[in-house]
Amino acid sequence: MSTPTAIAKPPRDWSAWALGFASLLIYAFLYLPIIVVVLYSFSATKVNAWPIQGYTLDWYRELRGDTEIRNAIGLSVRLGLVAALSSLVLGTLGALALDRYRFPFKPGIRFLIVLPITLPGIVTGIALLAFFSLTDRPLAQWTIQLFGLSFPIPLIVAHITFSITLVLSTVAARLFQLPSSLGEASADLGATPWRTFRRVTLPLIFPAMLSGAILAFTLSFDEVVVSLFLKGRDNTLPLLIWGRLRLGLSPEINAAATVITAVSLVGIVTSTVLLGRTFRSGGPGNE
């Protein structure tokens, strides 16, 4: 860029400043609640009021000593891992099939797979509740114990279901960008489809698979809308927060919420870095 002069400047440059200022305000609006929660998790007083009287780490210490919260975090992590790993496999299979092959009812199958994110979460929640209740076995008894840890089946099923959609779309988007010539070249050179997959396709889509799985974990870790209907004996962290919210706000909840936010932040950053340039653009300023 040359030195800006009155003549070289585009005539409506002020619009960039106006838009930039508006955007700044909108960013502030987007982040206000998150900032409030994080800030007040360090507040020394029990009441969330302005101005903040002092700062403390007490609420985090209390969090660490709270077995209920520790158990809830444990369940949330287990649930997130199971959902991420299962949907990693199922979602990738689906993405490969939809991208590489033709078969009857393809539009219908696409529709079915995106349905869990098209319809509101409440529908998934109550549909699975109705499904599991047909057996007349209470939800709490749908928990299995493995290695001394509890695995609530209804929650696991629900989290895998919405995670499949997520991984599938992430991987499908990556496959869509890949030139089909790569696979063709590999086939021309005599590679079997399996070898082509292992040596060409898989390395190329692996970051997207991982990114989708991390997003699935992140989503599962703070999911509450579906989970509330399918809660068995044990609470996940968001379910526990929901339960305690009804008793009133406390700084400890802010601290727990900050933990959830931090997990999300790590998840989304890792996932974005893995995906590389998420958004291809043709706008100004882009080569």
Place this chain on the structure above:
Amino acid sequence: MATTVAESKLTDQPQPGQMLRGIALLAPPVVWMLVFYLIPLVILLVYAFWSVDYLTVVRELTLENFKTIVTNDLYPRVILRTIAIAAIVTSIDIALAFPIAYFLARKVTKHRELLLMLVIFPLWSSYLVRAFAWRTILGTNGILNSFLQWAHITDQPLTFLLFSKEAMVLTFSQVWLPFMILPLYTVLDQLPKSLLEAAADLGGNGWQTFRRVVLPLALPGVVAGSLSVFSLTMGDYITPTLIGGPGDQLIGKIIADNFGTANNWPLGAALVFPLLLVIFTMLVVANRFGALGRSSV
């Protein structure tokens, strides 16, 4: 049919085994979705035709629940209120998303990736956390009230802030905003620069260019975003519970209550029908505007 349809991106030659391989890959996720999404959904819809007798479900077909929904004037009111609030929230989000999406797509030259990630991140931070943060802000002894008193703007807490329609609209607009910004960004980003230049060359001023060129081309993004925001607002029960007043319940909350404390699953299931009707209508409209696109999924 098998051989002609079975062409794939891998080879130009149709192979007989191709379709089978595709089906083998597709079977696990599709069977999962059928068993754990579609079948439960069908069961849910069947529930709507059952009834409740002293808290036990009577599995005999009846239209009683639908009659209740239509005749009891609570439900039509709730449905209309939900649609109205969803429409207001959607309009606010369109108005808020346009400047930031336009700025990111057309004006920003540096750090665009980072700025976009900043838009996406709130989506992935807990929805529950954000909704309850508004309660912390708007409550009688909340941050806004104590701030106003601290600044001597008011000398008593304003009690109308929380538990109101306005507070719900504010919360919804904030939590769903990224769903509007992202599709809008995508369409604005793909807008050819030459079109804007042509409009300027032909003497169009900023507003004319925006209204006659940008807006029509951005419409698919607006529709796609509106679909998400509308559908999410329609089905939500968290914000009405945390932020809404007793008099402004939305359909999602009524459905949730029927599956919870009110324990009338058939009525709750019947209330899913109007919800689905509105969402599917919007899907059809969105499809017409090309908002669903030919995406990879």
